[in-house]
Amino acid sequence: MGVTIKDIAKAAGVSYSTVSKALLNSPLVKEPTKKKIIAIAKELNYQPNAAARRLASKKSNTIGVVWPTIERVTLSALITKINEQLEAASYTTLLSINPVETAVTIFNQFQVDAILVFDDNNKSEYTSSSSVPVVSYGLSDPNSPYPIIDVNRKQAIHLAVEYLYQQGHRKISYIGNVKGIDRLQEEKVDSFQKSVSDLGIDTFANAVISVDSLDQYDGYLAAKNILHSEHIPTAIICGSQDLARGIIRATQELNVSIPEDISIISYDNIPQREDLIIPLSTVGVPLDTISEHVAKTLIDVINKEEISNTITLEPELKITNSCRTIKE
Amino acid sequence: MGVTIKDIAKAAGVSYSTVSKALLNSPLVKEPTKKKIIAIAKELNYQPNAAARRLASKKSNTIGVVWPTIERVTLSALITKINEQLEAASYTTLLSINPVETAVTIFNQFQVDAILVFDDNNKSEYTSSSSVPVVSYGLSDPNSPYPIIDVNRKQAIHLAVEYLYQQGHRKISYIGNVKGIDRLQEEKVDSFQKSVSDLGIDTFANAVISVDSLDQYDGYLAAKNILHSEHIPTAIICGSQDLARGIIRATQELNVSIPEDISIISYDNIPQREDLIIPLSTVGVPLDTISEHVAKTLIDVINKEEISNTITLEPELKITNSCRTIKE
DNA sequence: TTCGAAAATAACTACGTTGTCAATTTTACT
DNA sequence: AGTAAAATTGACAACGTAGTTATTTTCGAA
Numbered sequence: 199m200g201v202t203i204k205d206i207a208k209a210a211g212v213s214y215s216t217v218s219k220a221l222l223n224s225p226l227v228k229e230p231t232k233k234k235i236i237a238i239a240k241e242l243n244y245q246p247n248a249a250a251r252r253l254a255s256k257k258s259n260t261i262g263v264v265w266p267t268i269e270r271v272t273l274s275a276l277i278t279k280i281n282e283q284l285e286a287a288s289y290t291t292l293l294s295i296n297p298v299e300t301a302v303t304i305f306n307q308f309q310v311d312a313i314l315v316f317d318d319n320n321k322s323e324y325t326s327s328s329s330v331p332v333v334s335y336g337l338s339d340p341n342s343p344y345p346i347i348d349v350n351r352k353q354a355i356h357l358a359v360e361y362l363y364q365q366g367h368r369k370i371s372y373i374g375n376v377k378g379i380d381r382l383q384e385e386k387v388d389s390f391q392k393s394v395s396d397l398g399i400d401t402f403a404n405a406v407i408s409v410d411s412l413d414q415y416d417g418y419l420a421a422k423n424i425l426h427s428e429h430i431p432t433a434i435i436c437g438s439q440d441l442a443r444g445i446i447r448a449t450q451e452l453n454v455s456i457p458e459d460i461s462i463i464s465y466d467n468i469p470q471r472e473d474l475i476i477p478l479s480t481v482g483v484p485l486d487t488i489s490e491h492v493a494k495t496l497i498d499v500i501n502k503e504e505i506s507n508t509i510t511l512e513p514e515l516k517i518t519n520s521c522r523t524i525k526e
Numbered sequence: 527m528g529v530t531i532k533d534i535a536k537a538a539g540v541s542y543s544t545v546s547k548a549l550l551n552s553p554l555v556k557e558p559t560k561k562k563i564i565a566i567a568k569e570l571n572y573q574p575n576a577a578a579r580r581l582a583s584k585k586s587n588t589i590g591v592v593w594p595t596i597e598r599v600t601l602s603a604l605i606t607k608i609n610e611q612l613e614a615a616s617y618t619t620l621l622s623i624n625p626v627e628t629a630v631t632i633f634n635q636f637q638v639d640a641i642l643v644f645d646d647n648n649k650s651e652y653t654s655s656s657s658v659p660v661v662s663y664g665l666s667d668p669n670s671p672y673p674i675i676d677v678n679r680k681q682a683i684h685l686a687v688e689y690l691y692q693q694g695h696r697k698i699s700y701i702g703n704v705k706g707i708d709r710l711q712e713e714k715v716d717s718f719q720k721s722v723s724d725l726g727i728d729t730f731a732n733a734v735i736s737v738d739s740l741d742q743y744d745g746y747l748a749a750k751n752i753l754h755s756e757h758i759p760t761a762i763i764c765g766s767q768d769l770a771r772g773i774i775r776a777t778q779e780l781n782v783s784i785p786e787d788i789s790i791i792s793y794d795n796i797p798q799r800e801d802l803i804i805p806l807s808t809v810g811v812p813l814d815t816i817s818e819h820v821a822k823t824l825i826d827v828i829n830k831e832e833i834s835n836t837i838t839l840e841p842e843l844k845i846t847n848s849c850r851t852i853k854e
Numbered sequence: 855t856t857c858g859a860a861a862a863t864a865a866c867t868a869c870g871t872t873g874t875c876a877a878t879t880t881t882a883c884t
Numbered sequence: 885a886g887t888a889a890a891a892t893t894g895a896c897a898a899c900g901t902a903g904t905t906a907t908t909t910t911c912g913a914a
Contacts, residue, residue: 202900213864228862248635249580250900253869281623290632293621295609304618307576415742530870541894578870581899
């Protein structure tokens with residue numbers, strides 16, 4: 199094992215520095231020589247030694263991602279996208295599932311070019327000891343020493359409420375994770391309540407339904423409860439696509455039609471799965487938008503471009519026929 | 527940025543090779559000197575340069591894990607455990623979510639000490655080009671050029687069927703993912719059918735129930751179907767803990783008691799979550815066992831110990847009071 | 855043909871560390 | 885005190901590559 203540029207040099211009858219240049223596609227090497235060297239490299243199944251390369255060039259073309267324990271499922275799609283984007287810019291992505299501090303230390307030792315942190319709880323102490331630039335996806339914080347990419351969840355829910363109001367809805371329910379350890383979920387509920395009260399909509403018994411988690415089953419149960427009660431809303435806004443799926447199942451079982459009897463808008467960033475019977479109206483920032491911004495920020499940070507410290511991405515409302523207008 | 531051992535050497539008034547040895551805790555350095563050097567290193571916030579270290583020592587103390595697109599949720603707990611085990615043996619784990627071939631190439635360039643592949647579909651072509659040893663967690667294959675750790679799913683289901691039979695059960699249903707793209711699921715169903723027919727149990731209408739996926743909701747639906755029909759089994763074996771949860775919800779709704787009216791055994795490797803009302807009888811290989819074997823195999827491979835090529839882990843049956851005996 | 859500049863290639867150092875071996879200091883014993 | 889042996893420290897060559905500088909080759913013009 200271990201074919202080095204020296205082996206290639208010997209085989210090609212040139213010096214190893216020429217090989218180095220040829221493999222980096224430097225214009226300092228004549229075209230035919232370059233061709234020959236590259237051919238021999240492939241022939242010998244040459245794998246550049248990343249350690250040596252990094253040592254010599256002080257560049258790793260690698261980005262370290264700190265992968266949190268929780269929320270892995272939700273973020274899985276996002277990470278995949280970001281990975282694609284970075285790969286297109288010829289960066290390699292490596293993940294660590296260690297605690298943030300440990301992971302940051304590891305990535306520093308590996309001299310990655312930048313670190314992406316999915317921030318659970320906005321702790322930025324660890325960054326102080328990182329000489330590698332950090333970018334975070336999490337809750338915005340004007341005092342953060344590193345750039346944060348955030349999503350305007352408040353605005354998202356507000357858009358949904360406003361839209362439904364304009365369509366004539368006056369009894370709107372929100373189904374989501376209320377009792378909040380999770381600040382992201384909390385934000386959404388708060389925004390719902392504020393939007394509703396700002397519009398002067400009367401609250402009613404089923405205005406806000408709390409669920410234990412954001413799974414399909416929770417949505418199913420919550421929707422069933424609502425639909426069995428006396429206070430049936432004309433529209434539901436829910437906190438995740440999975441919840442929405444559960445809600446739809448419940449409506450089907452109880453012969454409640456969407457959107458005739460009830461309209462639904464779901465908050466979500468991930469692309470809609472195909473297997474829904476009713477295409478879902480959603481509000482949120484498209485995954486592609488998020489991943490593009492994250493990837494771009496990382497690359498900017500590496501190239502030391504000027505970047506604004508906190509980027510808050512604005513949501514989009516996508517209405518399908520899971521919503522209808524109520525005539526007055 | 528960039529404190530090197532030379533900086534420390536200067537500060538400590540010793541040669542840099544002494545610093546190197548001190549930081550590696552070599553017995554060749556006198557204790558007080560060592561202490562002093564380590565203190566200064568900490569003082570200066572020294573971060574060893576992993577690239578240089580690797581280049582010089584040809585060891586990275588790092589293990590690369592190829593993380594497949596699918597099944598991330600299920601494997602998340604396993605990876606976490608393996609990471610812990612390896613950390614205890616002072617190895618660092620890095621993940622890649624790229625396609626197996628790409629990931630293997632990256633890890634080769636990074637000169638990790640070993641690569642762990644979660645094998646989707648038993649393709650071993652990529653290994654040929656890997657000079658770094660590979661270990662796989664997946665379906666066993668006697669011809670594989672690298673060690674594979676597998677779980678004896680057939681035996682697991684067999685154990686469950688046999689146990690229930692011995693307890694007097696004669697109407698046993700299996701709920702799981704039948705229509706098989708997934709060979710792992712397929713194995714379980716096959717084993718169920720074989721075990722049942724070997725014992726001479728009559729098949730009946732609800733003997734095997736196919737679900738779309740292994741989620742809670744699927745279990746809920748399947749169980750409801752069964753319980754509403756005329757062919758109610760005395761025991762259910764199901765393919766995942768999530769399914770079991772759904773099944774339990776269904777029984778509660780329909781006032782069916784566990785284990786009085788129906789016994790349940792779930793296949794699973796992951797540790798049982800606390801939030802179940804009824805502690806679940808399970809059959810499978812405990813997660814700890816799997817992770818220990820995987821970690822040990824990786825380390826053995828690195829140290830070039832002799833290892834058997836394929837390790838099949840045998841399942842354990844854990845019976846709680848979600849099962850009961852049927853008197854004849 | 856010969857000279858000179860440009861193009862191509864080769865030589866060499868640096869990167870930060872480890873590990874081997876040589877040099878030095880300390881220790882223990884005569 | 886002197887000496888050998890042991891303990892400790894230091895010097896230096898790798899490791900594989902990038903990049904800078906030096907050398908050779910090529911080619912056009914005189």
